[in-house]
Amino acid sequence: xxxxxxxxxxxxxxxxxxxxxxxxxxxxxxxxxxxxxxxxxxxxxxxxxxxxxxxxxxxxxxxxxxxxxxxxxxxxxxxxxxxxxxxxxxxxxxxxxxxxxxxxxxxxxxxxxxxxxxxxxxxxxxxxxxxxxxxxxxxxxxxxxxxxxxxxxxxxxxxxxxxxxxxxxxxxxxxxxxxxxxxxxxxxxxxxxxxxxxxxxxxxxxxxxxxxxxxxxxxxxxxxxxxxxxxxxxxxxxxxxxxxxxxxxxxxxxxxxxxxxxxxxxxxxxxxxxxxxxxxxxxxxxxxxxxxxxxxxxxxxxxxxxxxxxxxxxxxxxxxxxxxxxxxxxxxxxxxxxxxxxxxxxxxxxxxxxxxxxxxxxxxxxxxxxxxxxxxxxxxxxxxxxxxxxxxxxxxxxxxxxxxxxxxxxxxxxxxxxxxxxxxxxxxxxxxxxxxxxxxxxxxxxxxxxxxxxxxxxxxxxxxxxxxxxxxxxxxxxxxxxxxxxxxxxxxxxxxxxxxxxxxxxxxxxxxxxxxxxxxxxxxxxxxxxxxxxxxxxxxxxxxxxxxxxxxxxxxxxxxxxxxxxxxxxxxxxxxxxxxxxxxxxxxxxxxxxxxxxxxxxxxxxxxxxxxxxxxxxxxxxxxxxxxxxxxxxxxxxxxxxxxxxxxxxxxxxxx
Numbered sequence: 293x294x295x296x297x298x299x300x301x302x303x304x305x306x307x308x309x310x311x312x313x314x315x316x317x318x319x320x321x322x323x324x325x326x327x328x329x330x331x332x333x334x335x336x337x338x339x340x341x342x343x344x345x346x347x348x349x350x351x352x353x354x355x356x357x358x359x360x361x362x363x364x365x366x367x368x369x370x371x372x373x374x375x376x377x378x379x380x381x382x383x384x385x386x387x388x389x390x391x392x393x394x395x396x397x398x399x400x401x402x403x404x405x406x407x408x409x410x411x412x413x414x415x416x417x418x419x420x421x422x423x424x425x426x427x428x429x430x431x432x433x434x435x436x437x438x439x440x441x442x443x444x445x446x447x448x449x450x451x452x453x454x455x456x457x458x459x460x461x462x463x464x465x466x467x468x469x470x471x472x473x474x475x476x477x478x479x480x481x482x483x484x485x486x487x488x489x490x491x492x493x494x495x496x497x498x499x500x501x502x503x504x505x506x507x508x509x510x511x512x513x514x515x516x517x518x519x520x521x522x523x524x525x526x527x528x529x530x531x532x533x534x535x536x537x538x539x540x541x542x543x544x545x546x547x548x549x550x551x552x553x554x555x556x557x558x559x560x561x562x563x564x565x566x567x568x569x570x571x572x573x574x575x576x577x578x579x580x581x582x583x584x585x586x587x588x589x590x591x592x593x594x595x596x597x598x599x600x601x602x603x604x605x606x607x608x609x610x611x612x613x614x615x616x617x618x619x620x621x622x623x624x625x626x627x628x629x630x631x632x633x634x635x636x637x638x639x640x641x642x643x644x645x646x647x648x649x650x651x652x653x654x655x656x657x658x659x660x661x662x663x664x665x666x667x668x669x670x671x672x673x674x675x676x677x678x679x680x681x682x683x684x685x686x687x688x689x690x691x692x693x694x695x696x697x698x699x700x701x702x703x704x705x706x707x708x709x710x711x712x713x714x715x716x717x718x719x720x721x722x723x724x725x726x727x728x729x730x731x732x733x734x735x736x737x738x739x740x741x742x743x744x745x746x747x748x749x750x751x752x753x754x755x756x757x758x759x760x761x762x763x764x765x766x767x768x769x770x771x772x773x774x775x776x777x778x779x780x781x782x783x784x785x786x787x788x789x790x791x792x793x794x795x796x797x798x799x800x801x802x803x804x805x806x807x808x809x810x811x812x813x814x815x816x817x818x819x820x821x822x823x824x825x826x827x828x829x830x831x832x833x834x835x836x837x838x839x840x841x842x843x844x845x846x847x848x849x850x851x852x853x854x855x856x857x858x859x860x861x862x863x864x865x866x867x868x869x870x871x872x873x874x875x876x877x878x879x880x881x882x883x884x885x886x887x888x889x890x891x892x893x894x895x896x897x898x899x900x901x902x903x904x905x906x907x908x909x910x911x912x913x914x915x916x917x918x919x920x921x922x923x924x925x926x927x928x929x930x931x932x933x934x935x936x937x938x939x940x941x942x943x944x945x946x947x948x
Contacts, residue, residue, distance in 0.1 A: 301350035311525040325516035361471035367458040370450035438490035456482030474502040509818035604746040614704035618666040624697030629654040634694030641704030661835035671810040673820030676830030709779025720759035732776040763790035780808035
């Protein structure tokens, strides 16, 4: 039975129809990626399936008792609770059971506790353990850490977290809740590479079903087994991951085009026969064919596959650089506490950036790189966690920051084209036309308009100011400017940010065809996997170089991990003997410590028994003398010491 079914869904905002006639179903275990161009209604469809939005037509049926979790792109308003308290709320039932167990433990400590109470406690404790009662704090810590939260942030109020952090907090809560159906809208948006990999691993082990809206093609390849494509108001279903979808979509479009061309040829042939014979000897036959043709066009007409306007992005360079494009030797990358310019030395037609002075304790070293080398037409993917120094390295390469040590060489005839992660170089008051004309003054206004149209800016768009553009539009404008500059070395910082999947595919094709050198600073593993000839990884304060693409890097990392495990297991006999001796010494020390603790407890127990004996005599005397207040005081003291004695006896029994 399906977890969820939707029939003939339609959504309209006033006169604007987003989609209509959509039907779909989600079965247990389905892993669905929802893709399509921006503005087609992916988020709208997800909200309808989640019950957050009512469709203008159609209905959604959810299986009775379905536990559904929904992650929106924009998190709801924050409460005044801390991050940890919000996660604890997921386990409210376990915490109530935990409190009940604590109460049973207190009752068991009383003198009148019986075997029935002990049996009740044992049954509750077993059920609590089976439901993960002793593990939920660890699960919370693992989930928060996996999604990039530091331990010092666990007890921060939610209202003090950024929007991206609140989205991650909501994702953590959903993963801890373990709903039967997860609806995730761009779950990787605010995650660094390490957190994305952790989320992939978690979702690969997920028991429930999921629908994921994402622009991360590598993530979709790893996680999903079905693709829903929402385009032109229609929902098309494909089997397999993203790469399978791309192939199947191309085959489907080719089949549609062939069917359209075949029908058009048939129509032309029939119309020619009708035209030649409608007034001749074959009039009746021509009339019959005309009737059949009209009926076919009314019920079985095949339309050509619709084509969406895509960026027309091409970049070739006529400037040839030297064979060596970039080289580093014993590099220290970071920044000085007081900004300083680099020392620049000319060398063999290129130039070398040197440190103005040795770093001090006040300066910040982000990572070291012993020897790196990038040659002409190579493509490097530079990856690493946020804050490890990727952008600082780029600024050093551009000469904006000096290295803190070593040297960074830029080769002969290298002309760098730089695409910043955030297009801070644009004046928000300038129009798109102004910016493209400034990038290439040789262009006429007509040529500038034509060039902007290749990046989907047409008509009145060219008169818009930068301040009115969305993130995706800014990215397209930055690519338009970059492509007008004659560069043979492209340095691209997160080039696929804000681009929809179609635009990412166009960018990938352009870079694949580019005849220069490329440095990609990116979390887009799909792009790096498709293009890179080297992968540079910043981790543990060092730059590590791997030959090949992202898949080669992953394989090398796994092989290194297996080798480490093998080295740890392949101990020599003497090492094993030393381990046994260390274990025996540790066990002896622990045994001696237990004996000392047991002896101390035994002495304490004897002293308490003597005190209780003395209190018993005092109680007898006070009772015979009818001193009620004294009897009450002594009785309370006796009960307290007796409880302490009981606890000490339990500890002593555990030790011996």
